[in-house]
Amino acid sequence: MSKMEIRLAGTGGQGLITGTIVLAEAGIIEGKFVAQSQSYGPEARGGMAKGEVIISDEKIGFTKVTKPTFVMALSQLSFEKYCYGLDEKCFVLVDDTIQVPADYDHKKFMKLPIIATAREKVGKMQTVNIVSVGAINKILKICDEESLKKAVLQRIPKGTEELNLKALSEGAALVK
Amino acid sequence: MGKVKLMQGNEACVEGALYAGCRFYAGYPITPSTEIAEGCAVRLPQVGGHFIQMEDEIASCAAAIGASAAGVKSMTATSGPGFSLKQENLGYACLTEIPFVLVDVPRAGPSTGLPTSPSQGDVMQAKWGTHGDHPMIAIAPSTVEECFKLCVRCFNLSEKYRTPVIFLMDEIVGHLREGIEIPEEGELEIVNRAIPEDPAHAKKPYATKEGSTVPVMAPFGAGERYNITGLIHADDGFPTNSTEIADKQVRRLLAKIDDNLDDILSWEETSMDDAEVCVVCFGGTARSVQSAVETLRAEGVKVGMFRPITVWPFPAKKMREIAGKVKKIIVAEHNDGQMLLEVQRVTGLYDKIGFVGKVNGTVITPDEIVKAVKEG
Numbered sequence: 001m002s003k004m005e006i007r008l009a010g011t012g013g014q015g016l017i018t019g020t021i022v023l024a025e026a027g028i029i030e031g032k033f034v035a036q037s038q039s040y041g042p043e044a045r046g047g048m049a050k051g052e053v054i055i056s057d058e059k060i061g062f063t064k065v066t067k068p069t070f071v072m073a074l075s076q077l078s079f080e081k082y083c084y085g086l087d088e089k090c091f092v093l094v095d096d097t098i099q100v101p102a103d104y105d106h107k108k109f110m111k112l113p114i115i116a117t118a119r120e121k122v123g124k125m126q127t128v129n130i131v132s133v134g135a136i137n138k139i140l141k142i143c144d145e146e147s148l149k150k151a152v153l154q155r156i157p158k159g160t161e162e163l164n165l166k167a168l169s170e171g172a173a174l175v176k
Numbered sequence: 177m178g179k180v181k182l183m184q185g186n187e188a189c190v191e192g193a194l195y196a197g198c199r200f201y202a203g204y205p206i207t208p209s210t211e212i213a214e215g216c217a218v219r220l221p222q223v224g225g226h227f228i229q230m231e232d233e234i235a236s237c238a239a240a241i242g243a244s245a246a247g248v249k250s251m252t253a254t255s256g257p258g259f260s261l262k263q264e265n266l267g268y269a270c271l272t273e274i275p276f277v278l279v280d281v282p283r284a285g286p287s288t289g290l291p292t293s294p295s296q297g298d299v300m301q302a303k304w305g306t307h308g309d310h311p312m313i314a315i316a317p318s319t320v321e322e323c324f325k326l327c328v329r330c331f332n333l334s335e336k337y338r339t340p341v342i343f344l345m346d347e348i349v350g351h352l353r354e355g356i357e358i359p360e361e362g363e364l365e366i367v368n369r370a371i372p373e374d375p376a377h378a379k380k381p382y383a384t385k386e387g388s389t390v391p392v393m394a395p396f397g398a399g400e401r402y403n404i405t406g407l408i409h410a411d412d413g414f415p416t417n418s419t420e421i422a423d424k425q426v427r428r429l430l431a432k433i434d435d436n437l438d439d440i441l442s443w444e445e446t447s448m449d450d451a452e453v454c455v456v457c458f459g460g461t462a463r464s465v466q467s468a469v470e471t472l473r474a475e476g477v478k479v480g481m482f483r484p485i486t487v488w489p490f491p492a493k494k495m496r497e498i499a500g501k502v503k504k505i506i507v508a509e510h511n512d513g514q515m516l517l518e519v520q521r522v523t524g525l526y527d528k529i530g531f532v533g534k535v536n537g538t539v540i541t542p543d544e545i546v547k548a549v550k551e552g
Contacts (some may be wrong), residue, residue, distance in 0.1 A: 028180055033355060036352070097351050
């Protein structure tokens with residue numbers, strides 16, 4: 001059975017909850033069972049925020065991530081909170097602005113300029129979540145490119161389609 | 177699986193309400209139920225219904241009851257703090273026999289507590305929050321699909337028995353997004369309240385037919401004038417001090433539920449056939465328990481789950497039957513032991529019942545259930 005337990009963590013306002021919703025849509029398109037949830041709260045603006053999604057071949061009982069298979073951190077605090085003590089098979093993706101200590105020894109680890117790509121290449125910081133989704137799908141191969149585009153278009157505000165599709169392809173291009 | 181849609185529990189509740197025929201919502205938004213108000217504001221006008229954001233929870237409950245008195249299926253939604261405020265009018269709807277659905281998505285703690293955290297602390301308030309002896313039905317969903325289907329059932333029971341029904345959700349299912357296949361039109365049964373054959377000339381709104389406990393009332397304003405009051409009233413709706421009528425009326429209200437348990441009660445049993453340990457839970461907690469049962473069964477532990485779907489009325493007979501078969505009962509809920517009290521009461525087993533409860537706003541994990549079962 002394949003079961004992905006994905007956690008996206010960062011700063012409130014980065015749109016990471018929407019990011020997990022898009023990944024859940026991708027799972028639905030692929031005919032999988034999904035469970036998406038988030039931490040809500042005052043962190044909605046500026047504090048720490050977290051979104052989670054489980055994508056599975058089988059019906060999902062417990063809806064929260066317990067043994068992450070993929071973690072992304074887009075802020076220093078979220079790196080420190082969520083990127084330690086993980087199973088060695090868990091894939092860790094962090095933004096390249098994060099100070100990773102020299103003794104951090106998690107093997108499946110990748111650093112990408114996600115925030116810089118949103119700001120400079122796409123030209124809009126708000127697309128950082130969709131840049132992330134593009135990179136994540138390239139790594140996890142949840143669905144094909146066309147399905148992912150469909151998933152993104154279902155969950156973004158009208159009028160931002162072009163911008164977000166650009167963000168998606170720039171994100172995917174980060175993963176070689 | 178082409179028709180599967182990704183939907184949040186609160187959104188599914190809105191769609192379920194519309195499917196059931198709800199065409200009026202009055203509310204005062206509050207986390208973690210806000211998406212229900214937002215969804216109704218968008219969706220009701222699309223189907224010819226109405227949405228009102230009222231000045232507070234008291235008024236929104238009153239507005240929902242008023243719309244229903246006029247014959248329109250109505251709903252309001254809130255969280256714990258608003259649930260407290262709606263209690264007065266909830267009792268009014270019980271006595272005046274005006275059907276409506278009150279959704280409660282509780283938050284942790286008393287007062288304004290932890291607004292965004294899961295809790296199931298309103299179990300006893302659902303039954304006893306409004307004063308006096310009164311009938312109460314409260315239904316708890318544990319999946320997004322149930323947020324839809326059981327919302328339909330809430331409306332059906334409310335209409336059938338002319339009584340308010342509480343849809344007792346929780347943040348776990350309310351804010352969860354998962355796949356749901358929306359039922360086609362006609363796939364689920366829809367119950368509409370009985371109305372008199374000739375509403376314009378109907379007399380005595382509160383009179384019941386021989387063998388029935390539910391009055392057949394004309395929509396208010398549809399024809400003959402009648403009175404609606406929260407005072408004990410005679411069949412014509414006007415107040416009375418008659419002790420005989422008071423006795424008859426209160427007992428009839430209670431009998432609407434008590435005499436129809438076979439129709440109203442529902443529950444889920446998982447892996448209970450040969451179970452030696454039974455974990456009792458409801459709502460979103462069932463998701464933790466299901467995972468724990470799977471883990472334990474894989475290790476050969478004979479454990480099962482009993483989930484009352486109707487939290488009120490509580491499935492007492494079934495619970496006693498289970499208590500007679502298993503060696504151990506453990507209650508798991510996101511409060512300090514409210515359903516536990518009911519399980520203890522109906523089984524007569526007091527300190528023999530194990531308990532896993534949380535009040536800190538975090539979710540009970542499957543591991544915590546596994547540990548409780550293993551420790552016996």
